[in-house]
Amino acid sequence: MTFGAKKIFSKLIILSVIFSFTLNCVLPPASSFAQNVPTVTVTPAILLTENYSSAVIRGLKVYPDNPLKFDFIIDKGNLKDEGKGLKDETARLIKYFLASLTTPEKEMWVNLNPKAYQDLAQRYLTGLGEA
Numbered sequence: 705m706t707f708g709a710k711k712i713f714s715k716l717i718i719l720s721v722i723f724s725f726t727l728n729c730v731l732p733p734a735s736s737f738a739q740n741v742p743t744v745t746v747t748p749a750i751l752l753t754e755n756y757s758s759a760v761i762r763g764l765k766v767y768p769d770n771p772l773k774f775d776f777i778i779d780k781g782n783l784k785d786e787g788k789g790l791k792d793e794t795a796r797l798i799k800y801f802l803a804s805l806t807t808p809e810k811e812m813w814v815n816l817n818p819k820a821y822q823d824l825a826q827r828y829l830t831g832l833g834e835a
Contacts, residue, residue, distance in 0.1 A: 757781035759793045761801060776801075 763777035776798055783790050 755782075759783055759790070759797060761797050 757779075759781045760779045761776055762779045765775035765777065767773045767775075776794070778794050778797070780790055780793075783793060
């Protein structure tokens with residue numbers, strides 16, 4: 705192919721690209737298969753629920769004249785039951801707090817290995833539930 709033929713060929717390609725872009729801007733493109741796919745409504749697998757906050761020890765009042773007397777300030781969270789449910793949850797929180805106070809510091813640790821369940825500090829957490 706001679707130099708003149710290459711020049712004409714490249715000009716034809718450039719003109720055809722310009723013509724294609726111009727035609728595409730003037731005329732709307734025809735619908736393609738992707739535009740004709742029916743829409744599917746997706747429903748959420750888990751419906752949203754309202755926020756839940758559990759009971760929490762917010763504060764502790766210590767009496768200077770009697771250092772072994774405590775008043776716990778409890779935020780009941782979303783517990784609607786003022787009776788036995790709140791009393792049980794408060795007792796459980798206080799037991800965990802007192803167990804953490806009586807556990808020696810050298811034995812405070814977190815077991816992150818689910819296969820080593822036998823290594824839990826059972827003697828300090830007896831009766832307080834699963835660790």
